[in-house]
Amino acid sequence: MTLGEKPGDVPLLSVEEVVKRFPMPQSILGRIAGRPRLAVNALNGVNLSVHRGETVGIVGESGCGKSTLARCLVRLLDPDDGRVRFEGRDIGELAGAERRAFNRRVQMIFQDPYSSLNPRMTVRQILGEALSVHKMRPRRHISARIAELLDLVRLPQDAAGRYPHEFSGGQRQRIGIARALCVEPDVLVADELVSALDVSVQAQVVNLLLQLQEELSLTVVFVAHDLRLVRHISHRVAVMYLGKVIEIGPTEALFSAPRHPYTKALLDAAPELDPGRRSRQAAARGELPSPLDLPQGCLFNSRCPFSFERCFAERPLLGERGRGHRAACHLSEFGTPTFVASVKAPA
Amino acid sequence: MTAISPAAQPRRRRIRVARLPLTFVLGGLILGISLILAVFPSIFAPYDPIAMDYNAILAPPSLSHFFGTDSFGRDVFARVIHAYTVDMQIAIFATTGPLIVGVIVGALVGYAGGLTETLFGRVVDAVISFPFLVLVIAIVAVLGPGLTNMYIAVGVIDWVFYGRLVAGEVKVQKRLDYADAGRAMGYTPARIIFRHLLPNAITPAIVYWMTDMALAILLGSSLGYLGLGAQPPAAEWGVQIADGKNFMSTAWWISVFPGVAIVVTGLGFSLFGDGLAELLRTKR
Numbered sequence: 001m002t003l004g005e006k007p008g009d010v011p012l013l014s015v016e017e018v019v020k021r022f023p024m025p026q027s028i029l030g031r032i033a034g035r036p037r038l039a040v041n042a043l044n045g046v047n048l049s050v051h052r053g054e055t056v057g058i059v060g061e062s063g064c065g066k067s068t069l070a071r072c073l074v075r076l077l078d079p080d081d082g083r084v085r086f087e088g089r090d091i092g093e094l095a096g097a098e099r100r101a102f103n104r105r106v107q108m109i110f111q112d113p114y115s116s117l118n119p120r121m122t123v124r125q126i127l128g129e130a131l132s133v134h135k136m137r138p139r140r141h142i143s144a145r146i147a148e149l150l151d152l153v154r155l156p157q158d159a160a161g162r163y164p165h166e167f168s169g170g171q172r173q174r175i176g177i178a179r180a181l182c183v184e185p186d187v188l189v190a191d192e193l194v195s196a197l198d199v200s201v202q203a204q205v206v207n208l209l210l211q212l213q214e215e216l217s218l219t220v221v222f223v224a225h226d227l228r229l230v231r232h233i234s235h236r237v238a239v240m241y242l243g244k245v246i247e248i249g250p251t252e253a254l255f256s257a258p259r260h261p262y263t264k265a266l267l268d269a270a271p272e273l274d275p276g277r278r279s280r281q282a283a284a285r286g287e288l289p290s291p292l293d294l295p296q297g298c299l300f301n302s303r304c305p306f307s308f309e310r311c312f313a314e315r316p317l318l319g320e321r322g323r324g325h326r327a328a329c330h331l332s333e334f335g336t337p338t339f340v341a342s343v344k345a346p347a
Numbered sequence: 348m349t350a351i352s353p354a355a356q357p358r359r360r361r362i363r364v365a366r367l368p369l370t371f372v373l374g375g376l377i378l379g380i381s382l383i384l385a386v387f388p389s390i391f392a393p394y395d396p397i398a399m400d401y402n403a404i405l406a407p408p409s410l411s412h413f414f415g416t417d418s419f420g421r422d423v424f425a426r427v428i429h430a431y432t433v434d435m436q437i438a439i440f441a442t443t444g445p446l447i448v449g450v451i452v453g454a455l456v457g458y459a460g461g462l463t464e465t466l467f468g469r470v471v472d473a474v475i476s477f478p479f480l481v482l483v484i485a486i487v488a489v490l491g492p493g494l495t496n497m498y499i500a501v502g503v504i505d506w507v508f509y510g511r512l513v514a515g516e517v518k519v520q521k522r523l524d525y526a527d528a529g530r531a532m533g534y535t536p537a538r539i540i541f542r543h544l545l546p547n548a549i550t551p552a553i554v555y556w557m558t559d560m561a562l563a564i565l566l567g568s569s570l571g572y573l574g575l576g577a578q579p580p581a582a583e584w585g586v587q588i589a590d591g592k593n594f595m596s597t598a599w600w601i602s603v604f605p606g607v608a609i610v611v612t613g614l615g616f617s618l619f620g621d622g623l624a625e626l627l628r629t630k631r
Binding site: 071074075100103110115116130134163 | 523524525527528530531532533534538542543546547629630
């Protein structure tokens with residue numbers, strides 16, 4: 001249970017012990033020999049709850065499973081184990097009209113502004129199709145609704161008749177936002193919304209999302225690797241490492257007093273804009289372990305400067321560390337470790 | 348970067364001929380004329396294509412017989428013009444069915460992937476391991492000569508090529524985010540395949556269709572030459588070339604003019620296909 005949550009309140013979207021593996025291609029010989037099939041362990045028991053009206057940021061380095069999680073949330077992928085619940089219902093069990101209603105209410109915005117729009121459809125066709133398939137408006141009101149949507153995402157009215165290739169990356173992302181919003185969803189899952197855009201355009205698109213969230217009281221899951229961006233827009237932040245949420249908490253608490261050494265390392269590694277300050281040495285040693293072969297015990301033990309025996313034997317649970325702040329670290333179980341003072345690069 | 352870019356000004360959507368690819372215009376011109384000749388041959392042909400004139404047997408090209416006459420005294424020019432009807436019909440009838448079947452099957456196979464795709468791949472391998480012409484001749488030999496049986500023979504084999512092309516393209520397209528966006532929107536697989544993926548996957552098949560029509564004319568002429576396609580005395584280029592094969596050194600015009608017609612029509616299809624590829628290229 002996190003802060004600001006009324007007891008007994010059902011989260012709008014909740015992820016329970018979700019596991020997702022992607023099997024590697026295997027040769028016929030290997031199959032005959034009965035060799036175990038290797039699999040990329042993309043998600044290894046993710047827990048997360050998202051409440052109505054909040055923005056949850058999901059951060060982590062590439063390969064940590066952020067995008068896989070985002071795709072599980074909108075049911076583009078089905079988890080191998082665990083479940084995703086929407087308003088308490090397991091989304092894997094929804095079918096027919098319920099499934100369509102879920103698709104309408106939980107929408108996704110994609111990372112790549114170039115491949116996420118059908119190059120052969122005009123903006124009017126893209127939006128009109130979603131509007132008519134979900135019967136959002138009677139046929140004769142569809143044009144008026146498209147005009148409203150273009151206003152909403154600050155695109156000129158004549159954009160409707162144009163094809164995606166006639167727009168810039170930032171404009172395309174706004175078309176993507178309009179497409180997601182046209183079915184009036186409750187939840188928006190934004191997977192790396194602006195990482196493909198120029199920095200100058202990023203702010204515009206992110207601010208647009210913030211305004212829309214307020215205007216339409218949306219619930220947003222914002223997946224990104226840019227920490228400053230996530231800090232700027234999220235109420236709560238979840239940090240992922242190797243397919244697991246290792247720390248989650250209110251944005252300010254998490255950024256000012258991280259309870260997991262990996263979060264600390266991630267924050268320290270973020271580039272500083274102040275030229276007088278030198279970025280501290282990264283607190284995480286070495287490379288990300290292979291997701292084909294996960295370490296025993298804590299997933300972070302091979303890179304953690306503080307690891308001790310228990311970290312190699314027992315995988316820490318995501319435990320309460322005060323005020324809706326949870327971390328999966330044996331150290332933080334006994335109070336706040338003073339990572340700031342003790343983090344020094346090993347000589 | 349503001350929301351209003353220079354591109355926001357009202358744009359002219361009219362297609363100007365000068366902006367079209369030259370190959371498209373040239374090919375279109377040749378095909379347009381070919382189609383007119385195919386539909387209204389009698390307007391352009393000065394003689395009946397099967398009327399024999401024993402006073403003008405093997406007459407060389409002249410003002411009264413532009414392309415000369417053949418061994419029965421039939422006007423070669425009239426026969427070349429009338430053959431447009433048969434050969435354009437072969438081009439269209441022999442390829443359109445395979446196009447439609449191949450595109451639909453290919454789209455479904457490409458989207459389904461997995462075992463379906465493997466099985467389809469084996470079918471493709473089985474078909475392309477035989478030389479196309481030999482296979483068609485074998486089928487026609489079983490069914491009997493004639494145009495209808497030729498369409499059947501070509502149709503049984505040819506769809507595989509379209510299927511393979513489209514399956515490959517759909518396989519690429521279905522992994523792009525816009526396909527996922529359709530799925531996240533709750534669209535049915537049929538809508539995603541035929542409304543979203545296919546328009547982006549069909550271009551190579553359409554371009555191949557043009558080449559295939561040229562190939563169909565060649566095939567039709569070859570079968571006509573061998574006596575397995577259009578039957579004499581019908582005017583058909585392959586039949587005409589066969590008619591002239593015994594007179595090559597004395598009356599070259601009997602075979603050469605139908606041959607030129609094949610080359611020009613084939614060129615028309617190829618040019619048109621090239622231009623179409625240019626025109627249909629997806630802008631990203």
